Amino acid sequence: MTRPLKLAVQLVALGCVAGLLALLVWRLTHQQHAPKVGSAAPDFTLPRLAGSGTMSLRSLRGRPVVLNFWASWCDPCKTEAPALERAWARYRGRGVVFVGVDYHDVTDDARRFVAAHRLTFPMVQDGSGDVTGRYGITQVPETYILDRSGRIVSHLAGPITAASFADAFRRGLAKALGS
Template structure:
């Protein structure tokens, strides 16, 4: 038994509507994701604590740097924007470490040998840790790479951004924090 042309037309219209609604939903999700990634969100909650192993066999805890601003960068060796961002983070570390600013890299979803090669290739000297279990990544709600967080000396989250950050943008964040004009101290915008 062959379906009638009317049945085929109704089915085609139904499929077209389902497809349109699906595309609309995907578009809205992507638009929200792009907005979140392109705009640095101002936050004030406490930064999630973490204790993770470094690539040198030591253990680094966020709490040991209480009182100092900390730039936390989530990265992976297979992430092209992370590769582009690595020299920026190294320059921030070299420029601001005398002012007490710490940069910490958090390697995620990576093969350890590849991560070590990445650090060597980019001549990274700031501390880097491995989040092999993904618990710190989940606590920070990292939804894409790279992801960067600026933590104030009091342990509150001053800024965050999912996606690549430019050097001028990161310099402005750090300068703002060092000047005491932090989002947690500033009036809401």
């Protein structure tokens, strides 16, 4: 290898290492942490996925809320979708509101996902990732359960289809309902 070629290879390698270090530093300094159980859920207003208008979390105060962060490209989200729809059908008569928060997705893909899985609970879209950032979402699915006052009573990272998550989901809803 000629001397100029060796120097070029070394400079490229050094540039890659510097870039990775810069990315790591940026990630560590800009990482937002998930709100803790017992704290107030961060408020938001997001566009509805199904059509016009927006939905704000504040407008749901007085009702228990299940916030499910998902994406059409997420395989575990596909697996958990039927369980969420069944839970929505079971609990909506008790005043529980489910809200799906679509995360970093193409709108048409998200709408196809909702239609394919026959999801009927309200859906909003966080195209910028601002809300998911405030909730500390690093991977989907993640679910927050809020009580009537907007406080977080449960946080589940991962699909709610596994038996342990299903039990935790039911316990969180029981807390949110005050039973």
